[in-house]
Amino acid sequence: MDPLPPRPRRIAHLDMDAYYASVELLRYPELKGRPVVIGGRRKSAPQEGEAFPRLKSYAGRGVVTTATYEARAFGVRSGMGLMKAAALAPDAILLGGDFETYGRISRQFKAAVAEIVPLIEDRGIDEIYLDLTDVEGETRAIAQRLKDAVRQATGLTCSIGITPNKLLSKLASELGKPDGLTILGLEDIPSRIWPLPCSALNGIGPKATAKLEGLGIRTIGELAKAAPAFLLEHFGKSYGAWLQEAAHGRDDRPLTITREPKSISRETTFERDLHPKSDREALSRILLDLCGRLAKDLARKELLARTIGIKLRFEDFSTITRDHSLEVPISDALPIRDAARTCLKRVTFDRKLRLLGIRASSLVKACEYTLGATEPSRAAEPVAALFQDLDP
């Protein structure tokens, strides 16, 4: 007897609404209805009775992480420089991010969802994919239960899109924001998806958008009508074929339920650009600190790294990386620092720096690597040593 044909997939994308900003409104309900921007680092939480800082009083580097819908009405967007945002909405409230709290509430909403749907793909702090295919019940009713559970657990609203695949669900969740619920079938693609700009597709970023526009393609519908050979010619075999599939709403990627980390990194942008020579002590101290934090991250996750890399961003925003792979995987700050120094020697320092970063990759589980002897511990070296004796 033939097996039953597989049920059509029912995939949900659940996205918290203006997540960081909404968490702050839970904490400061008096800010509800006002333009609020989250950005920069939290120095200290505003105390009772104290006035909230305004965007216009901000000076320095940093970008908008999230903005309330009231702030978005002024044109403020995620990723925008804070100085630019201040020009658009000078009287908006500016709060630094409190990522510990955002992480805690994130775990709460995911736990509440997991009570209803076991198959979850984690897509970061404020969004998840869910497989509803084998969940009993009508689609809209399940979605409403999910929204109720999230609100019950956190006091926050979310938007849900439900379609036959991840690509369309991601798009659909965006259509009803905030507090939305959008259910689409393949038959809705021409009317609901094709009028949207290509950049609405997850995987088409600024570069591809500009290139498509240069070719006269602005909407997903126009992309769907483009000749396959034309897309292959301009975007290559792999991406060209994907563009074609995506425009027709075709996507058979499964959910990724568990994931092993591929890399761990730490980086920091300085308050002002630093000179590789005259500021070398500061640079050494910063890189040392990053090595220490990376070592702690590796230890906490019980991982070892076979490759250590550095990242440098210069004053003109050009960015370079240098990698160094080791015979024996490491996790301690000292060998990480040695590897970083090896990388630094391959860099020409002819401009000021605005960012330093350190990265661990080719990760192995500490428990699975017990063979080789670990490196004997050594005494720490002077702090300034890292950026010593390098090119000007």
Next chain:
DNA sequence: TCTGGGGTCCTAGGACCC
């Protein structure tokens, strides 16, 4: 008014090995 920090995946060339 210049553009955070943490990630993933892809491409491409060269080394090296069989």
Next chain:
DNA sequence: TCTGGGGTCCTAGGACCC
């Protein structure tokens, strides 16, 4: 004296996402 083909690892950069 013109030269294979495949596989894997390493490095560097870039696009994209949250």
